[in-house]
Structures are given as C-alpha cells and as structure tokens.
Amino acid sequence: MQSLILILLSLVTASSCAGEINARQLVKDAMNHWRGRTSSTVITMTIHRPDWERSMTLQAWSKGAKLSLVRVIEPKKDAGNGTLLNDNNMWTYSPKINRIIKVPSSMMQQNWMGSDFSNKDIAKSTDLIDQYEHKLTGQRESQGHIFYTVTSIPHEEAPVVWGKEVITIRDDFVLMEQQFWDQDNVLVKSMKTLKVEEMGGRAVASVMRMGKLETPDEWTEIATRSIEFDLELPANIFTLSNLRNPRR
Numbered sequence: 001m002q003s004l005i006l007i008l009l010s011l012v013t014a015s016s017c018a019g020e021i022n023a024r025q026l027v028k029d030a031m032n033h034w035r036g037r038t039s040s041t042v043i044t045m046t047i048h049r050p051d052w053e054r055s056m057t058l059q060a061w062s063k064g065a066k067l068s069l070v071r072v073i074e075p076k077k078d079a080g081n082g083t084l085l086n087d088n089n090m091w092t093y094s095p096k097i098n099r100i101i102k103v104p105s106s107m108m109q110q111n112w113m114g115s116d117f118s119n120k121d122i123a124k125s126t127d128l129i130d131q132y133e134h135k136l137t138g139q140r141e142s143q144g145h146i147f148y149t150v151t152s153i154p155h156e157e158a159p160v161v162w163g164k165e166v167i168t169i170r171d172d173f174v175l176m177e178q179q180f181w182d183q184d185n186v187l188v189k190s191m192k193t194l195k196v197e198e199m200g201g202r203a204v205a206s207v208m209r210m211g212k213l214e215t216p217d218e219w220t221e222i223a224t225r226s227i228e229f230d231l232e233l234p235a236n237i238f239t240l241s242n243l244r245n246p247r248r
Contacts, residue, residue: 023134033173036229116220131158146171200227
C-alpha cells in the first residue's frame with residue numbers, strides 16, 4: 001500500500017508541476033531522503049584495483065545539508081582518520097601526525113582517502129541543487145517502481161567542473177545512479193546503486209559503487225551496515241575538537 005501511494009504521489013507531482021520545477025524538487029527530495037534531518041551510519045568502504053583490494057569501516061554522522069563527520073574505525077592502523085564538513089569547509093585529521101588540515105577548494109576534486117570518490121563527492125553539498133538547471137528527461141517502469149531520469153546542466157557561471165550530471169531516481173526517492181559528464185559531453189564516471197534495502201525505517205541504497213569509465217577494473221564500493229535517521233546528536237559533534245579527540 002505504501003509503495004502504491006508513493007507511486008501515485010509521484011505521478012500526480014509529475015503531471016501537475018512544470019518539468020523544471022519538478023525535476024529540481026525530485027533531486028532535492030532524493031538528497032534529503034538519504035540524509036534525513038540527522039543521520040548516523042556505519043559503512044564498509046572497499047577500494048578495488050586490479051592487483052589489490054582493501055576495506056575499511058567508517059562511522060558517519062550528518063545534520064542537514066551542511067554538517068557531517070566521517071571517521072575510520074577499522075582497520076586499527078587507519079582508525080581515527082577523519083573528515084569534518086561544515087558548510088563549504090572541509091578538514092581532515094590524521095592521528096599519525098596529530099594534525100588537522102583544512103582542505104582548500106583547489107583540492108576538492110582530489111581522491112578522498114585513496115578512493116574513487118572525490119572530496120567534493122563526500123561533501124554532498126547543495127551545489128547540485130543550487131548551481132544547476134534540472135530537467136526531467138526520462139521515465140520508465142520496472143520491478144513495480146517508476147524510475148525518473150533528470151539531466152542537470154550547470155548555470156553558465158557556476159563554479160563546478162562537470163558539463164552535466166545525469167541522475168536516476170526511483171519513485172521512493174532512492175538515488176539509483178549518478179553520472180558525471182565532462183565539458184566535452186563525455187561520460188567520465190558514475191555512481192550506481194547495486195542494492196536497495198529497508199534500513200532505518202526507509203528504503204536506502206545499501207550498496208553503491210563509484211568508478212571511472214576508462215578504468216572499469218578500478219572502483220570503490222560503499223556498503224551500509226547500519227543507519228539511523230532523525231536522532232538527536234550532540235551539538236559539539238561537528239567540531240574540530242571532536243574531530244581530533246572523539247567524545248565517548
């Protein structure tokens with residue numbers, strides 16, 4: 001019944017709103033669906049290369065679109081490494097050197113923790129909503145769901161690197177794929193949802209994989225082990241002090 005209601009609501013929204021407005025709201029709803037008001041999650045990140053593979057377990061907290069903290073908890077040699085995001089500012093901490101480093105905007109496209117995700121990907125800022133024009137460019141039905149395709153073109157003066165992003169969103173607001181195209185209209189990389197599960201009281205993309213088209217044997221997979229939404233988080237969790245010295 002709930003799935004049917006979601007489908008009907010999606011159809012009503014699609015038919016009653018202008019394409020551009022509806023597409024923007026769809027992207028916004030998908031981002032809010034993943035974040036919730038607040039969230040706490042434990043994930044396993046696996047970095048795969050043709051001649052090696054390594055995994056680490058991370059714990060992450062978020063509050064709205066502006067605040068998030070990610071910390072490595074396993075393996076032991078990497079435990080304590082963390083990333084703090086506050087609005088458009090990013091800091092990293094390494095216990096080995098006991099130093100907090102502010103990440104400059106010029107390094108936001110660099111790999112995050114050696115993965116196929118960039119610092120910008122991890123930031124998940126509102127740039128995609130605010131700096132792009134969104135258009136509903138496709139719609140299909142499969143496995144009892146409607147899948148919407150949104151093509152997002154950056155505004156002329158937008159400070160972004162991609163020529164466009166193409167996003168597939170399921171009718172329950174699960175982001176199924178996000179493609180990143182360069183300025184020459186060439187698909188560079190994509191993030192795909194490989195598995196959807198009910199977790200934290202909602203359907204979530206529990207396994208996602210990011211990879212570049214030119215190196216298909218190299219990818220990074222994120223598997224969600226647990227997640228909670230809309231919980232009360234301490235006010236001091238998103239601070240530089242907590243990044244360096246985790247509060248128990």
